[in-house]
Amino acid sequence: MSPISAPAKVLVVAGTHGNERNAPWLLEHWRRHPEALPRHGLDLELVIGNPAAHARNRRYLERDLNRCFAAELLADVSQDGADLQRARELVASHGPEAEDPCLVALDLHSTTSAMGNALVIYGRRPADLALAAGIQGLLGLPIYLHEADAAQTGFLVERWPCGLVIEVGPVPQGVIQAQICRQTQLGVEAALAVLAAAQRGTLRLPAELVVHRHLGSLDLPRHPDGTPKACLHPALQHRDWQPLHPGDPVFADPGGTTLSFEPPPGLEGQPVWPVFVNEAAYGEKGIALSLTRRECWPVSAAWSAALSAVASKLAQRGTPL
Amino acid sequence: MSPISAPAKVLVVAGTHGNERNAPWLLEHWRRHPEALPRHGLDLELVIGNPAAHARNRRYLERDLNRCFAAELLADVSQDGADLQRARELVASHGPEAEDPCLVALDLHSTTSAMGNALVIYGRRPADLALAAGIQGLLGLPIYLHEADAAQTGFLVERWPCGLVIEVGPVPQGVIQAQICRQTQLGVEAALAVLAAAQRGTLRLPAELVVHRHLGSLDLPRHPDGTPKACLHPALQHRDWQPLHPGDPVFADPGGTTLSFEPPPGLEGQPVWPVFVNEAAYGEKGIALSLTRRECWPVSAAWSAALSAVASKLAQRGTPL
Numbered sequence: 001m002s003p004i005s006a007p008a009k010v011l012v013v014a015g016t017h018g019n020e021r022n023a024p025w026l027l028e029h030w031r032r033h034p035e036a037l038p039r040h041g042l043d044l045e046l047v048i049g050n051p052a053a054h055a056r057n058r059r060y061l062e063r064d065l066n067r068c069f070a071a072e073l074l075a076d077v078s079q080d081g082a083d084l085q086r087a088r089e090l091v092a093s094h095g096p097e098a099e100d101p102c103l104v105a106l107d108l109h110s111t112t113s114a115m116g117n118a119l120v121i122y123g124r125r126p127a128d129l130a131l132a133a134g135i136q137g138l139l140g141l142p143i144y145l146h147e148a149d150a151a152q153t154g155f156l157v158e159r160w161p162c163g164l165v166i167e168v169g170p171v172p173q174g175v176i177q178a179q180i181c182r183q184t185q186l187g188v189e190a191a192l193a194v195l196a197a198a199q200r201g202t203l204r205l206p207a208e209l210v211v212h213r214h215l216g217s218l219d220l221p222r223h224p225d226g227t228p229k230a231c232l233h234p235a236l237q238h239r240d241w242q243p244l245h246p247g248d249p250v251f252a253d254p255g256g257t258t259l260s261f262e263p264p265p266g267l268e269g270q271p272v273w274p275v276f277v278n279e280a281a282y283g284e285k286g287i288a289l290s291l292t293r294r295e296c297w298p299v300s301a302a303w304s305a306a307l308s309a310v311a312s313k314l315a316q317r318g319t320p321l
Numbered sequence: 322m323s324p325i326s327a328p329a330k331v332l333v334v335a336g337t338h339g340n341e342r343n344a345p346w347l348l349e350h351w352r353r354h355p356e357a358l359p360r361h362g363l364d365l366e367l368v369i370g371n372p373a374a375h376a377r378n379r380r381y382l383e384r385d386l387n388r389c390f391a392a393e394l395l396a397d398v399s400q401d402g403a404d405l406q407r408a409r410e411l412v413a414s415h416g417p418e419a420e421d422p423c424l425v426a427l428d429l430h431s432t433t434s435a436m437g438n439a440l441v442i443y444g445r446r447p448a449d450l451a452l453a454a455g456i457q458g459l460l461g462l463p464i465y466l467h468e469a470d471a472a473q474t475g476f477l478v479e480r481w482p483c484g485l486v487i488e489v490g491p492v493p494q495g496v497i498q499a500q501i502c503r504q505t506q507l508g509v510e511a512a513l514a515v516l517a518a519a520q521r522g523t524l525r526l527p528a529e530l531v532v533h534r535h536l537g538s539l540d541l542p543r544h545p546d547g548t549p550k551a552c553l554h555p556a557l558q559h560r561d562w563q564p565l566h567p568g569d570p571v572f573a574d575p576g577g578t579t580l581s582f583e584p585p586p587g588l589e590g591q592p593v594w595p596v597f598v599n600e601a602a603y604g605e606k607g608i609a610l611s612l613t614r615r616e617c618w619p620v621s622a623a624w625s626a627a628l629s630a631v632a633s634k635l636a637q638r639g640t641p642l
Contacts, residue, residue, distance in 0.1 A: 028548060029575040036576060058379075112493040172433040172493035174601035178555040178573050185575075227349060234499040252499050254350040254506075255357060280495035 007315030009043045010195060011094050011102035011163075012188065016066050016109065016156055017281070018053025019173040022180040023108035038189060040196030043315040045094055045102050049156070050086055057174050059281050066107070070154035087156075096161055103310050104131075105163030106191050107156050108184055110171050112280040114238035117183040119143045120165035121211075122155050126306035127162035130205060133299050134194030134307075137206040139186060142241055144275050144292065145211040152285070162310045166191070170238065173280055198304070198311035205299045212241070212273050212292035216264060219286040221251055230259060232278045232288060243271040244291075251288075264291075328636030330364045331516060332415050332423035332484075333509065337387050337430065337477055338602070339374025340494040343501040344429035359510060361517030364636040366415055366423050370477070371407055378495055380602050387428070391475035412480055424631050425452075426484030427512050428477050429505055431492050433601040435559035438504040440464045441486035442532075443476050447627035448483035451526060454620050455515030455628075458527040460507060463562055465596050465613060466532040473606070483631045487512070491559065494601055519625070519632035526620045533562070533594050533613035537585060540607040542572055551580060553599045553609060564592040565612075572609075585612075 014023030027046050030037045037044075048054055050065045061082045068087035073079060094102045109120075119141050121128045132143050144167070146152070157163030166187035171180045197203040220228040230251040236244070244250070244261055246269060251259040263270060272291040276282060335344030348367050351358045358365075369375055371386045382403045389408035394400060415423045430441075440462050442449045453464050465488075467473070478484030487508035492501045518524040541549040554570040565571070565582055567590060572580040584591060593612040597603060 025549065025552070026575055033576065112496055170493070172491070172601050173495060174604065175433055175493075175599055176549065176552045177558055177599070178552050179558070181552070181575060228346065228497065231346070231497045231499050231502070234503075237498055237500070254347055254502060255354065278496055278498070280493050283495065 007043065008096075008101045008103040008313050009045045009094075009315060010192065011045045011047060011105045011160065012108070013047050013049045013090075013105060013156065014108045015051070015054040016049030016107055017059045017064075018050050018055070019057050019059050020110040021057075021174060021176050022110050022168070022171060023184050024048055024054055025176050026181050026184055027108075037185070038192065040192055041316050042192055042196055042199075044192075045100075047090070047094065049090070049107070050083065052082055052086070059173070066109075066156050067152065067154040069156050069159045071159075073154055074159075090156070091159055095159060103161050103313055104195060105157045105160035106188060107163065107165045108188065109165055109167045110180055110184075111167055111169035111276065112172060113276045113278060114170045114240045115142075115144075115167050115275065116169070116241070117141050117187055118167045118275075119187075120167050121145055122158050123147050125162065126300070126303040127310050128157075128164055129209060129300075130198070130203070130303035130307035131162060131191065131194055132164055132211075133205045133209045133303065134197070134203060135187065135190045136209065137204075138190040138193065141187065141190075143209070143211045144290075145213045147214055149214055149217075151217075162307065164191075195307075195311050195314065198307045199314055199316060201308065203304055203308065205304055207299055209297045209299050210294065211297060212275060212294050215267065215272060215291045215293055217287040217290045218250070220283075220288045221259065229253060230257075233258060236274065236277060236289070238277070240275050240277045241273055243294075244274050245271045328364065329417075329422045329424040329634050330366045330415075330636060331513065332366045332368060332426040332481065333429070334368050334370045334411075334426060334477065335429045336372070336375045337370030337428055338380045338385075339371050339376070340378050340380050341431040342378075342495060342497050343431050343489070343492060344505050345369055345375055346497050347502050347505055348429075358506070359513065361513055362637050363513055363517055363520075365513075366421075368411070368415065370411070370428070371404065373403055373407070380494070387430075387477050388473065388475040390477050390480045392480075394475055395480075408477075411477070416480060417482055424482050424634055425516060426478045426481035427509060428484065428486045429509065430486055430488045431501055431505075432488055432490035432597065433493060434597045434599060435491045435561045436463075436465075436488050436596065437490070437562070438462050438508055439488045439596075440508075441488050442466055443479050444468050446483065447621070447624040448631050449478075449485055450530065450621075451519070451524070451624035451628035452483060452512065452515055453485055453532075454526045454530045454624065455518070455524060456508065456511045457530065458525075459511040459514065462508065462511075464530070464532045465611075466534045468535055470535055470538075472538075483628065485512075516628075516632050516635065519628045520635055520637060522629065524625055524629065526625055528620060530618045530620050531615065532618060533596060533615050536588065536593060536612045536614055538608040538611045539571070541604075541609045542580065550574060551578075554579060557595065557598060557610070559598070561596050561598045562594055564615075565595050566592045
């Protein structure tokens with residue numbers, strides 16, 4: 001096992017969006033009852049991502065906190081605002097260079113889309129891929145690989161050497177549901193089990209990783225004044241992760257007229273897999289749904305090595321080093 | 322038929338709560354395409370209830386608009402605020418005493434609870450009971466009779482001589498769903514058909530009205546600091562209108578401990594029918610669910626007469642008076 005250079009923690013963030021109530025409630029429960037979350041000896045930092053937005057039950061105050069973590073934006077002193085300040089504070093207090101550093105970030109979200117219990121990773125960092133593969137091996141969770149999307153950048157977990165989002169739905173904003181909490185708990189438990197196995201050198205990943213790779217997003221058809229001309233077709237509502245074929249219904253206007261799916265250039269004749277279908281918070285971003293391609297990738301030994309390298313630097317409480 | 326004393330309208334309000342998006346979207350569609358809503362010759366006033374809250378996708382700005390319509394509050398010049406001002410404006414512009422009066426108010430809401438397509442009436446005004454009975458006769462919609470609740474008063478429709486709420490769910494706040502719009506449209510169409518029949522003297526009501534009469538509300542168990550100690554039990558989620566018996570699970574803590582339903586004093590040993598189960602906006606009101614008693618009432622001829630008296634004062638477009 002690699003020598004531990006500094007005792008580092010796993011950052012568990014809930015309430016990065018203030019109107020996603022399930023994970024923050026669970027996190028408060030873990031604070032009151034530490035035994036409710038098996039830690040496998042790992043040292044955790046439990047944090048409410050955006051306490052000011054959480055107190056107001058709003059996604060954010062001025063700017064989506066989970067789009068504030070681009071390095072240039074964090075460093076740009078001409079940019080200000082409560083959410084961006086909070087992003088800087090999180091990096092300063094719990095980032096990999098902090099006095100009391102965290103090296104892995106688990107960011108817990110919920111969605112109004114029927115994503116089930118799902119993982120989101122950003123780009124193809126080997127340690128992230130290993131962590132996701134390990135969780136998928138334990139629980140079978142689907143993975144949304146978000147990449148190559150210039151309109152959506154600056155996600156929290158990207159500022160830590162390893163990290164992913166656990167995304168659970170459908171649940172309305174502002175609502176706590178027992179099943180959503182249970183799924184979130186299972187996701188976090190699996191992530192910690194994988195990190196602990198990587199630290200102990202006992203990590204065994206599946207041979208294949210199934211990812212849903214981001215291709216692009218569709219907005220609703222809109223009137224010239226910006227208001228929606230059509231809404232999601234009822235046949236597509238709650239059909240996240242189900243293949244959508246050319247000609248399938250995708251939008252409907254209030255009069256019942258159906259608009260069919262026309263694959264974007266380069267994807268003619270091929271199915272896509274929608275995710276984040278009708279997520280409440282994405283209307284303002286012009287996203288009615290995102291489109292992905294389902295792909296099976298062989299799991300690389302380099303991914304495990306990358307995750308083990310990170311995990312070896314995590315503090316191990318109560319275990320001889 | 323009674324002589325028409327002044328040409329009055331039917332007020333159709335959408336977006337009384339700014340984060341309930343379905344009815345306002347439908348209303349904009351009716352404005353663009355008047356033929357999309359059969360009016361039976363009735364003159365409608367289509368209004369966005371709280372445009373400022375709607376623009377911000379928030380339920381309200383400072384005070385729940387749908388609790389602002391108590392006569393004393395409207396008249397209390399020491400009370401102020403944007404939402405209360407909007408309530409006064411709605412009454413001044415479209416109230417029964419306005420220059421261009423409305424005599425019936427249909428207030429269109431959505432909920433995160435699994436209420437389906439439902440009606441809410443406030444108290445036992447005969448004309449409201451007739452309108453609700455007529456809609457129930459056409460569509461079979463369940464009716465929540467809200468009364469005797471000192472903690473929740475000042476509902477919009479109470480300031481008009483006749484009116485009710487059409488309440489559709491489950492749908493998250495901030496989300497438009499085709500099925501929710503369709504249910505809303507059906508509810509409004511049925512209400513207008515009943516009003517037109519009452520105006521023409523052809524109203525035929527069913528022999529019985531099934532109501533779910535408000536008994537009281539339950540809050541979540543809470544820690545001393547006010548945060549929830551438990552959430553709704555998963556067995557009760559989405560079980561609006563289904564009988565709840567003594568001993569049935571009602572809340573669950575994050576560790577999985579179940580709290581069972583204990584009927585309040587006076588209701589020992591009897592089932593109740595929950596409504597507004599886990600409605601997102603009611604957390605702040607201390608309501609995790611409301612309890613009702615299902616009752617079958619004989620429909621009274623006096624109700625029809627009361628509705629006909631109101632309907633006879635409505636303008637009838639394109640029909641000889």
